[in-house]
Amino acid sequence: MKLAQHKDLLGLRDMSREEIQLILDTAIPMKDIIKRDIKKVPTLRGKAMITVFYEPSTRTRTSFEIAGKYLSADTVNLPVALSSVQKGESLRDTMKTIEVMGFDVMVIRHSMSGAPHYVARNTNMRVINAGDGANEHPTQALLDFFTIREKKGTLEGLTVTIVGDILHSRVARSNIYGLSKFGCEIRLVGPPTLMAPEIEKLGVKVYYDLEKAIEGADVINVLRIQKERQHVGLFPSLDEYANLYMIKNDKLKKAKEDVLILHPGPMNRGVEISSEIADSTQALINEQVTNGVAVRMAALFLMMGGTRDEIAY
Amino acid sequence: MKLLIKNGRVIDPKNGIDQQLDIFVNNGLIKKIGENINLENVDRVIDASGKIVCPGFIDIHVHLRDPGYQYKEEIASGSRAAAAGGFTTICCMPNTKPVIDNASVAAYVRQMAAKTAVVNVWPIGAITKNQGGEEITEMADLIAAGCIAVSDDGKPVEKAELMRNALEYARMFHLPVLSHCEDRSLAADGQMHEGYFSTIYGFKGIPTAAEEVMVSRDIILAGLTGGHVHICHISSKGTVDLIRKAKAQGINVTCEVTPHHLTLTDEAVGSYDTNTKVNPPLRSAEHIKALLEGIKDGTIDCIATDHAPHELESKDCEYNYASFGISGLETAIPLIMSLVGKHFDLNKMVSLFTTGPASVMGLNKGSLEIGGAADITIIDPKKSKTVDPGSFYSKGKNTPYAGRKLKGWPYMTIVNGKVKAEDGRIIEE
Numbered sequence: 060m061k062l063a064q065h066k067d068l069l070g071l072r073d074m075s076r077e078e079i080q081l082i083l084d085t086a087i088p089m090k091d092i093i094k095r096d097i098k099k100v101p102t103l104r105g106k107a108m109i110t111v112f113y114e115p116s117t118r119t120r121t122s123f124e125i126a127g128k129y130l131s132a133d134t135v136n137l138p139v140a141l142s143s144v145q146k147g148e149s150l151r152d153t154m155k156t157i158e159v160m161g162f163d164v165m166v167i168r169h170s171m172s173g174a175p176h177y178v179a180r181n182t183n184m185r186v187i188n189a190g191d192g193a194n195e196h197p198t199q200a201l202l203d204f205f206t207i208r209e210k211k212g213t214l215e216g217l218t219v220t221i222v223g224d225i226l227h228s229r230v231a232r233s234n235i236y237g238l239s240k241f242g243c244e245i246r247l248v249g250p251p252t253l254m255a256p257e258i259e260k261l262g263v264k265v266y267y268d269l270e271k272a273i274e275g276a277d278v279i280n281v282l283r284i285q286k287e288r289q290h291v292g293l294f295p296s297l298d299e300y301a302n303l304y305m306i307k308n309d310k311l312k313k314a315k316e317d318v319l320i321l322h323p324g325p326m327n328r329g330v331e332i333s334s335e336i337a338d339s340t341q342a343l344i345n346e347q348v349t350n351g352v353a354v355r356m357a358a359l360f361l362m363m364g365g366t367r368d369e370i371a372y
Numbered sequence: 373m374k375l376l377i378k379n380g381r382v383i384d385p386k387n388g389i390d391q392q393l394d395i396f397v398n399n400g401l402i403k404k405i406g407e408n409i410n411l412e413n414v415d416r417v418i419d420a421s422g423k424i425v426c427p428g429f430i431d432i433h434v435h436l437r438d439p440g441y442q443y444k445e446e447i448a449s450g451s452r453a454a455a456a457g458g459f460t461t462i463c464c465m466p467n468t469k470p471v472i473d474n475a476s477v478a479a480y481v482r483q484m485a486a487k488t489a490v491v492n493v494w495p496i497g498a499i500t501k502n503q504g505g506e507e508i509t510e511m512a513d514l515i516a517a518g519c520i521a522v523s524d525d526g527k528p529v530e531k532a533e534l535m536r537n538a539l540e541y542a543r544m545f546h547l548p549v550l551s552h553c554e555d556r557s558l559a560a561d562g563q564m565h566e567g568y569f570s571t572i573y574g575f576k577g578i579p580t581a582a583e584e585v586m587v588s589r590d591i592i593l594a595g596l597t598g599g600h601v602h603i604c605h606i607s608s609k610g611t612v613d614l615i616r617k618a619k620a621q622g623i624n625v626t627c628e629v630t631p632h633h634l635t636l637t638d639e640a641v642g643s644y645d646t647n648t649k650v651n652p653p654l655r656s657a658e659h660i661k662a663l664l665e666g667i668k669d670g671t672i673d674c675i676a677t678d679h680a681p682h683e684l685e686s687k688d689c690e691y692n693y694a695s696f697g698i699s700g701l702e703t704a705i706p707l708i709m710s711l712v713g714k715h716f717d718l719n720k721m722v723s724l725f726t727t728g729p730a731s732v733m734g735l736n737k738g739s740l741e742i743g744g745a746a747d748i749t750i751i752d753p754k755k756s757k758t759v760d761p762g763s764f765y766s767k768g769k770n771t772p773y774a775g776r777k778l779k780g781w782p783y784m785t786i787v788n789g790k791v792k793a794e795d796g797r798i799i800e801e
Contacts, residue, residue, distance in 0.1 A: 073574070150690060171692040172563075172574035173644030192692075194574030229574060255571035 065195040067179040067186040068358055070195035070235045076240040083205050084366075085357035086350070092129060093352055103132035103363055108164040109157055111137045112189065113144070118166060118324055119189050119199070121266060123166045126355035135162075135350075141269045154178050164359065185362055193227045198358060199323050200233035202351040203333050204241075206343050207278055209350070210319055220314075221245070223331055225284030226254045226293075230323045234280060235261055237300055248272035249304060252293040274313040280321040281306050284331045297330050307333035319343055373415050373789055374398045380420025380750060381431040384427055385723035386739035395425065397746040400789035405740060416791075420750055423783050424718065427739050428460025428747025429725040431701065432521075432732060433550075433628060433676035435460075436493070437455025439480060445681040445767045447481065451489035452695030453679070453766035455793040457701040458782030460747035461492040461737055462679075466503070467525045472507045473498035478517035490792045491785070492747070494735070496521045499538045499549060503527040505553070508538050515545055520733050523550035523604070526651070530556070532589055539599030541739075547732060548602045548626070553586035553611075554652070563692060565638040573641055575691070578653050580608035587611045591618040591660035594625050602732055603627040605678050607652040609662030616671040626732045628676040629663050631707035632698050632772070640772060646687045647772040650680070664715045667724065677704045681768020695737035702796075703759055705751060707773070709780025718753075725749075746789035755781045757796075762784060765798060 066104040071079065091099055108127040112120050122137065127134040137157070139145075144153060150169075157165060164185045167175045172192030179186040208214050219238055225231045225247050238245055239262055247258065248266040259265055266272035273279055284300060294300050306320065320332075320342040328334045336342055375397040382393040382405070394400060394409035397790035431454065437445040445453075445462075464481065466472030472481060478495045485493035497514035499522045501507045511522060522542060522574045529535045530549060535551075542549050545573040559582040564570050566577020587603055591614060594601040603615060606627045618625045632650060637657050640648045648654060666672040680697025687694050705725075712721050732739030735745060754781045792799060 149685075151688060169690065171690040173691045176644045177690060192574045193576075232572075232574060256566055257568040257569050260568050261571075263622060 061334045066165040068197060068362060069175055069179060069186065069188045071197045071200055071236040074197070079201065079204065079240065080363065082201055082354065082357050082361060083208060085361055086353040088203050089356035089360070090350065090353035092356070093349065098129050099131060101131045102360055102365065103127065103130040106132040106164070107135070107162045107163045108132045108166065108359070109135045110166045111139065111153070111157070112190070113139050114168050114170050114190070118167065118351060120311055122348070122351045123189060123355050126359055129352070130356055130359060132359070137297050150174065150178065151181060154182055158182050158184050164362070165282065187358065190229050192229065192231050193232070195233045196229040196352070197233050198355055199230050200237045200347050201358070202347055202354040203234060203280060203321055204237055204333065205350045205354050206321065206347050207319060210343070211277065214238065214243060216242050217277040218244040218246065218275055219278040219280060220276040221247050221280045221282065222269065222272070222306065223249050224288060225258065225282070226253045226255045226285055227285065227288070228282050231282060231305055235263055237345060246276070250294055253288070269310055270313055273311065273318070276314045276318055278319045278321060280308060281332050283323065283325060284327060287307070301330050303332055305329070305331055306336050308335055321347060374413065375416050375786070375789065376411055376414045377418045377420050377425055377748070377750070378407060380423045380425035382425045382740070383719055383722045384740045385719055386727045389641045389740070390719055394738065395748065397786070397789045398622070400746055401745055402740055402742055402746045405742065410606065422752070422754065424751040424753055426722045426749045426751065427726045428737065428785070428787065429705070429749045430461040430729040430738060431677050431679065431704070431733065432463040432674065432729045434462045434464050434679040434701065435467065435681065435697070436464040437681065438468060439477070439761065443683050443767070446488070446793070447484045447493060448488035449765060449767050450679070451485065451491045451493060451699040452798050453764060454491045455785045455787065456765045456782070456796050456798055457703070457750045458705045458751065458785055459491060459701060460749060460785060461494070461735070463496050463520065463582055463733060464493045465523060465525045466496055466498040467527070469789045471498050471502050472496065472620055473501050473503070474521070475510070475513040477518035478519050482518040490785050490798065494518065494520045496523050496550065498522060499524045499529055500534065504530060505529050505534065508534065508541060511542055511545060511547060514532060515547065520735065521548040521550050521602070523552065525552050528552050528556070528586060530552050532593065535590065536593045536597060539593055539597040539601060543597060543599040546600070548600045550602045551590050552604045553583050553590060555582045555585045558582035562653070563649065564641045565655045567638060567656050569638045569641060569656070575641070579675055580610055580659070582656065583608055584610040584614065585613050591615070591623055591625055595623045597623070598624060600624045600626070605630050605633065605652060605676065606663070606672070607628060607633045607655050607659060609659050612662045612666040612671055616666065616669070619671060626673040627671070628732070629667070629672050629675050630676060630678045631700060631704045633658060634663055634706050634711060635770060643674065643699065644691050645772060646689065646691055647698065647770045647774070649691060649694050649696055650698050651696040662713070667716055667720070673732050675704065675708060675724045676729065677701055679766070680764045682770050683767070684769065687770045697770065699761070699766045700771045700774065701766060702764050703746070703771060703773050703778070705782050706778035706780050709751070709753065710778060713782070737799050746786055748786040749782060750784040751780060752783040753780045755779065755783070757781055
């Protein structure tokens with residue numbers, strides 16, 4: 060099976076369980092490459108990749124760039140804030156300009172849902188969604204799955220609780236789409252004002268009480284709370300949010316003893332997660348970042364036509 | 373010019389006619405309606421066998437964008453889109469630049485229409501100056517200049533007291549006050565219907581409550597003042613229920629529904645095709661069901677397209693950046709024909725485009741009258757055609773129906789006794 064049959068990687072909603080598994084399996088040898096002294100393989104030599112981020116990012120953008128470089132692709136970043144976008148250049152013209160320079164892959168992050176789909180429809184380049192609005196962030200979910208699977212041995216049948224601002228979260232959506240393909244019990248918890256309408260129809264359970272939501276959970280995925288949501292009246296204060304939903308030691312009593320704590324970063328310590336938890340061995344936040352590089356190497360490699368058996372060493 | 377329309381199935385809901393008849397038109401007027409009319413010396417005999425011959429269709433909610441936004445549409449192009457789409461009369465909304473909020477802008481629209489339009493064009497004036505929501509317009513002056521209703525369209529009057537005054541003042545002229553009901557605080561930044569699919573596609577939703585809250589207010593104010601409030605483009609079950617109840621109480625409220633709110637659900641947004649972006653948004657299937665019920669039981673008075681043409685750049689962009697609106701004049705008839713037989717009959721369909729809108733606007737049109745203006749729409753119920761925005765007369769190619777095969781298209785549009793469109797093509801003089 061080849062991932063290359065799809066031109067783009069836009070989300071997990073339409074990705075099959077087998078395709079997800081293929082990426083996770085392929086990421087295992089990729090992770091080995093990252094751990095080597097000489098971290099470069101010639102696999103994507105002669106291929107060109109550009110990252111175009113319309114929203115700030117530390118992890119995802121750097122992760123894509125280094126993933127491309129480890130595979131010997133030529134990688135370029137378009138610093139959107141310093142680009143002609145600031146002169147009002149449209150997404151279509153920006154994309155076209157990039158395309159005619161010969162890039163094979165465009166990795167795009169955008170604050171608006173569907174922007175990568177719009178680009179994908181209008182270009183021959185392969186497009187990877189690095190997060191669009193409140194829609195999807197597929198490679199983040201894939202690295203979450205890789206991290207969970209590495210620790211638990213499987214994704215099958217796990218209970219995963221996602222905590223926080225579900226309404227605005229693309230990480231939550233991609234996690235839900237992917238995990239539900241592996242028979243996980245998915246629980247969402249947060250205030251009703253941050254819960255997405257009719258989300259129960261996706262087969263998830265909605266909670267407002269944190270302790271109930273994490274009772275017996277194998278994994279807790281903590282979402283970043285964006286401070287600007289307070290200003291539009293979705294919750295009264297960061298203090299009240301922290302009182303109700305911050306992941307800290309005394310809230311974890313009812314979770315499984317070996318519960319894993321994930322966070323996509325960047326963290327607001329003392330708001331959605333306490334420092335003691337963030338820095339504990341249960342928390343896999345740094346592990347997630349390493350795995351992010353491996354998963355993105357796998358995705359790039361497979362999209363460029365590689366198969367699991369032909370990873371170059 | 374003498375026209376003889378032969379052998380068509382004539383449907384004229386106002387006069388209770390539904391049978392095969394001939395119509396003789398002379399000098400712009402309907403001269404004779406009857407069986408087997410045979411006359412010498414007519415300029416043209418139109419064979420309407422197998423076709424449906426109706427009073428000219430009326431669309432009371434159209435954006436012609438002229439003056440000010442002629443790059444989106446002009447009176448000339450919009451009126452041609454109307455004729456090609458089977459309409460003989462259209463009413464245009466005042467959200468132009470400048471706004472139709474005084475007699476001179478209204479007069480401009482009337483004059484441009486007289487010079488360049490191929491159908492009857494009636495302007496709608498604003499409720500408040502510059503659609504600003506602060507001071508009511510000189511309504512008597514607007515009427516004198518040809519306006520037949522008032523509306524602040526997409527900038528609904530926020531202040532309840534001002535809406536009360538507008539309804540009260542308009543009452544003395546029997547002037548309908550058209551209300552685009554939207555509580556903008558509830559709808560803020562929304563891109564699509566709030567529900568399952570807004571969750572799936574990751575958009576901020578526009579709850580039906582944004583519409584219903586203002587519908588409730590306007591119904592209460594219509595009850596208070598006795599003024600006529602007409603609710604534009606209703607989209608939700610809650611709105612249908614509110615209007616049904618208000619009508620039962622004798623409140624002077626009417627409403628319209630668009631073809632797109634009857635034929636597309638919010639699921640269509642999943643393609644991120646900006647042509648599905650419209651306000652109010654495409655709703656879920658349960659709301660379509662309620663709207664169809666509202667048509668059946670007479671709660672809904674008419675169909676209006678809310679024809680909202682846009683230039684390519686307004687739609688060829690990220691979904692959030694795209695303008696709201698669908699170019700609707702040239703697909704309305706086949707879309708509603710697709711519902712005929714399933715949800716209502718042909719007579720009902722014709723009344724929704726004729727007597728319904730005429731009665732809302734107080735227009736002396738919408739029926740076939742001997743001695744009356746010969747505005748006639750002829751439909752070919754058997755014709756199948758694929759929607760091709762490239763062939764639209766409207767400058768707005770923004771339709772979510774591109775590529776869709778539809779059945780039941782306008783065959784001929786006759787305005788004041790002249791054939792203005794035939795088989796979807798405009799006949800220029």
